[in-house]
Amino acid sequence: MKNQQEKYNLPQGWIWTTIDEIGIVVSGGTPSTKNKEFWGGNIAWITPADLSEHNGKYIIKGSRNITQIGLDYSSAKLIPKGSVLFSSRAPIGYVVVAQNDLSTSQGFKNLIPMTQVDSEYIYYYFLTLKSQAEKVASGTTFLELSAKSFSKLPFPLCSLKEQRLIVSQIDLLFSKLNEAENSLQKANKGLKIYKQALLNQAFSGKLTEKWRRENSIKVSAKQLIDDIEKERQLKYDLEILEWEKSLKKWKKDKEGQRPSKPSKPTVxxxxxxxxxxxxxxxxxxxxxxxxxxxxxxxxxxxxxxxxxxxxxxxxxxxxxxxxxxxxxxxxxxxxxxxxxxxxxxxxxxxxxxxxxxxxxxxxxxxxxxxxxxxxxxxxxxxxxxxxxxxxxxxxxxxxxxxxxxxxxxxxxxxxxxxxxxxxxxxxxxxxxxxSKEEQFKIVQIIENQFTLTNNLEKTVDNVLNEITALRHSILKKAFEGRLVNYTSDESVENLLNNIQEERRLYIENQKVLNLSKPKQKKKMEEKKSILDILKESTSPISAQELWEKSTSEGDIERFYSEIKEIYHQIDELKSKTESLLTLKDENK
Structure with missing residues (x-):
């Protein structure tokens, strides 16, 4: 199996398990965007796009909120504080911890961890999972990690005390790397600012002010521009003479195409x-x-x-x-x-x-x-x-x-x-x-200075790449059990049993809570089969929209299995940005 191939030898006191054995895996969902009642409430709703520029370990909210009614009448779920979010598409591999109760789109597979597994330990481990997750993802139009595949990804479990020691050590090492990275990024910005300042000095004339005082020029800028104007006119006059000769010859011989008259210099x-x-x-x-x-x-x-x-x-x-x-x-x-x-x-x-x-x-x-x-x-x-x-x-x-x-x-x-x-x-x-002389001098100064700054930028970029590699190395050591020295007399097998018992009780409690909730007075938007959706659609539909409207929403493997069954009835229209699907005429 793919997951087994990703496993490595763990130290004594550790054990391999899977993600679904240390918590509850919950997929997200999206309320209907057609219903205004579902949007603009006080429940944070996170999408992968919200993490594209996010740098922190924790997240409070995204760019949009949903209402309680939007939560009730959609497949979105309220995820408790401390849950770990893992983006499962577009792209796979963003990781963040919920700082408060929130909800997510179906672009996430979320883990509600049990109390004996540290959220930040999970967060750091999930940072290492991108390549493994992509290997078990499926899809042609876009890669999607199913809840089933996510649940079965391997997870290295150690005692809660060791988990917290590992998190503390990673935090310490990463904080030092972050300080170095911030300093280097400031240096890079400083180099870019210097380059622009140099260009500003160059084209205001200040860079070569002393040079102009100490050097004479043969042709002034004004004379240079006048000479160019004369050059353009002379070139045109010569072209006209050549054209007139060609025209005269053409009129005499009547061979080939009539020569085209040259255009006047463009003004x-x-x-x-x-x-x-x-x-x-x-x-x-x-x-x-x-x-x-x-x-x-x-x-x-x-x-x-x-x-x-x-x-x-x-x-x-x-x-x-x-x-x-x-x-x-x-x-x-x-x-x-x-x-x-x-x-x-x-x-x-x-x-x-x-x-x-x-x-x-x-x-x-x-x-x-x-x-x-x-x-x-x-x-x-x-x-x-x-x-x-x-x-x-x-x-x-x-x-x-x-x-x-x-x-x-x-x-x-x-x-x-x-x-x-x-x-x-x-x-x-x-x-x-x-003047030509001053142009040459300005270019010479700029290129000399840019060579120095470009070399410095390359050095800074190399060190930044080394910092990224060092972070990967720290995480690798951490989850191989080589980052902290800790000997535990606790049984990790007993810990896993306790976690699974807590997980069982959590699921039973959720069932009781769900039964005690008042019945919904409104029906959720009816989900239909892919074939029915395509039959009712008056125009080609994107795979993304089809997925969200279908009964397969939340289960990518089922979605593609259903597509495969009716693929002979479907036409795929490809645009520059996406594939659009429609039924072939004979199936409508």
Missing amino acids: PEKPTDEQINRKWNLPKEWQWTQLGLISFVTKLAGFEYTEYVKYTEKGDLPVIKAENVGQDGFKKTTYSKVIAESVEHLKRSKLEGGELIIVFVGSVGNVATIPQNQSFFLGPNIALARPYNEINTKFLEYFYQSHKGKKLLLATAKAVAQPSLSMGNIRQTPVAIT
């Missing part, structure tokens, strides 16, 4: 009022301009991607995607590839190194510089900005990585479910420019 719209208000004062040697005036901005068109871009393992040209553009610049990944010859005609999407790339859908506003002397193909959801007249691309990258620069870039982002930037928005974005 971006003026910055928005918000962008103007976000600008800051610059040194007199600097100039404000716009990204679209100092670089060629473009993207891979949607039809080009659909018609010509075919990823293949035989490809010889790596494709740059949004995943390659992080908050701190370029990120190497396992690249998708295309055959270079198949996209040869998409010349503006060919990257040769040194271009600025900007994410315009998804992680909007992330920027990076393509590594020098490396060929790539521009993928979807990324714009490229190819600077004119040797404008330093890294200078532009660092400008838009600064808080102020990024806010200028995002000022025109469309505020929808998935924010995005158009090419016009990107061209429109203001950027502060100085």
Whole structure:
């Protein structure tokens, strides 16, 4: 059996048992969200989502409460203070102790421990159970740990006194690790703050204030911008001359397609009022301009991607995607590839190194510089900005990585479910420019300092990983009986018998209490078979909703067994986020 395979040798005075032998396993439930009477009461109701940002050992409440009537007319149950909550799906493995009476969703399997088993001992042991629990979980759409499988997970039992000694020692060691971890996390935050402070100094001109006094420049920022404008116009004039020659030849020979007239240099719209208000004062040697005036901005068109871009393992040209553009610049990944010859005609999407790339859908506003002397193909959801007249691309990258620069870039982002930037928005974005020499000096200083801070960040991250590993090691030793030196003359077998007797009495008492409760005046929402639910549904239904409405709710194994019996009658429609189920037409 899987559980037996997870067991290891325990010291004398310990015994293996199972979770259901040391307490009562209780599943959670969810009152109908359609009934307002069930919600907004004073009974705490916990979901796995409430634990995603929770760091404490104990929990008092979640984001929502239910009423007494919601508790009475649902499968939710009131769980007493000291119970240990273990999330059984989405994800499996969150653990917390109830600081007060509360209820949970069906996303938990909860243990009400008997008095001779310490709640915090259980809590710490449950922290080690994630991988074991996932191995015995089932499900295709999502993994779910059933109450039966949870109940039969192994549990190492020792005397109550030793349990408390172990908890005390873990608390002591973890508190020291927590102090070290907090200090390191503060150090990491400090390094990130320093990086932003450095960028702020760089693009206010203060970082190179002394350098400007001590060095002369050949071409001012204003002259640089003027030269770029002339360069763009000259390039266009040459393209027109070439086009006129080609047109004249075409008219004479009447062969091939008529040559297309080159477009005039794109002039971006003026910055928005918000962008103007976000600008800051610059040194007199600097100039404000716009990204679209100092670089060629473009993207891979949607039809080009659909018609010509075919990823293949035989490809010889790596494709740059949004995943390659992080908050701190370029990120190497396992690249998708295309055959270079198949996209040869998409010349503006060919990257040769040194271009600025900007994410315009998804992680909007992330920027990076393509590594020098490396060929790539521009993928979807990324714009490229190819600077004119040797404008330093890294200078532009660092400008838009600064808080102020990024806010200028995002000022025109469309505020929808998935924010995005158009090419016009990107061209429109203001950027502060100085001389080439000063650009180079600023990049040099930033990269020297960032190399130091990045090395420090890596060191801190390594130590934080070591702390995590040390916590795992402490817990491993604890539940192998190697963390504290304790010799007990108590019989752990007698302890288990006493626990089981207490458990028997608890169950009998609960039966008496349930009989003494007044009968419900309202019926709970009627649970139906999966087949009946699908027959009555007018549209495809998610597996999650089907599970909650069915008679199988609370028993994942029964749910999937029922699905399997009628699977030949079901169509599964897959969306980006979930699978939807509906009956095939002939079964409706």
